Amino acid sequence: ALDKLFPRKTLGFFPSPIHKLERLSAMLGVEVWAKRDDVSSGLAFGGNKIRKLEWLVADALAKGCDTLVSIGNIQSNHTRQVCAAAAAVGMKSYTVQETWLEWDDPVYDKVGNILLTRIMGGNPIMGGYGYSTTEKDTWARALEEVRAKGGKPYAIPAGASDHPLGGLGYANFADEVAMQEQQLGIFFDNIVVATCTGSTQAGMVVGFAAQEKRRRVIGIDTADDEAMTRRAVTKIANDTSELIAAKGGKRVVVRDADIEIIPDYSGPAYGLPSEQTIAAIRTAAEMEAMLTDPVYEGKSIDGLIDMAKKGHFKGQRVLYAHLGGAPALNAYYKAFEDPEN
Ligand code: PLP
8 A cells, every 4th residue: 555655666576475384383383474575576685675675766766866875784685685776777886884793704794795795786885883773974975975976876774774765665564464364364463573773673563553453563683782773663663654644644653562672582792693593593494494694584583483482472373574684694604514514
């Protein structure tokens, strides 16, 4: 329905598929399904930013911009998807690639996401340190550089999150889920989703709140900073709700209780997996051939498995939102090295 209120540039194959994770469900004694936003775009392995960027790229094209400028970690899935979207619509991209963590490996800045960005003809600018979703001068400088060269930049913040249109993609995801539920004749009581810069969960909160039957959207924090994540999700949910209402869509009230953030699976730090993260990644891979990464989805699947084992979802159905991220696995090969194999 949001298509009728806002311009959208198709960059993915939507609706993304939903399927039951049969073996994981049997092991956990809980019905677990996955919605596969990791396989919902042909653009360089896709992921959740493609869904968000459909609305930002439409805006960039309408404004006559020719270059997308964004920022993320060296192994950012987001900057890889910005570069992919730019390539697919014939724009340029500049992406500031920061060092957010101490993953000490000689190929960390060479393989995985950053490699794909280089192959797609992106302009990664290496530099900057420290995780934060606030504006950075490196990003401002990149925007200035594009202008100085006579280009017209379109600014996309980290994760395409704190942007007026950042929440639309996942508000629309909620409509997609409702349509698929109708086709399947089932209802998902819980959505489990990795959360970091916030607009994925925020969009979902707004989209699902507009529906008659309420359900839980459970954000598994990956920023390892619950307060920061909560602030981001709350702000973007409120902004998105306002924006949709201003365009004539349904006005929803975002209550504090709607923003559920679980901090228990984010350690030891942003971008660093715990032993439990790695074990969960192996479980999803061994039981479902479903690949999850050590930065985001490994933590959310860990949360889902652990919460299910602790009885949180008894008698209920769970939908795991798979947001992509597997290209980063290459940079984390060390976490999976087995001395016997
Ligand atoms: N999962 C993956 C694979 C991601 O790349 C990201 C990006 O940050 C997230 C989850 C978190 O989404 P968001 O930043 O919208 O909270």
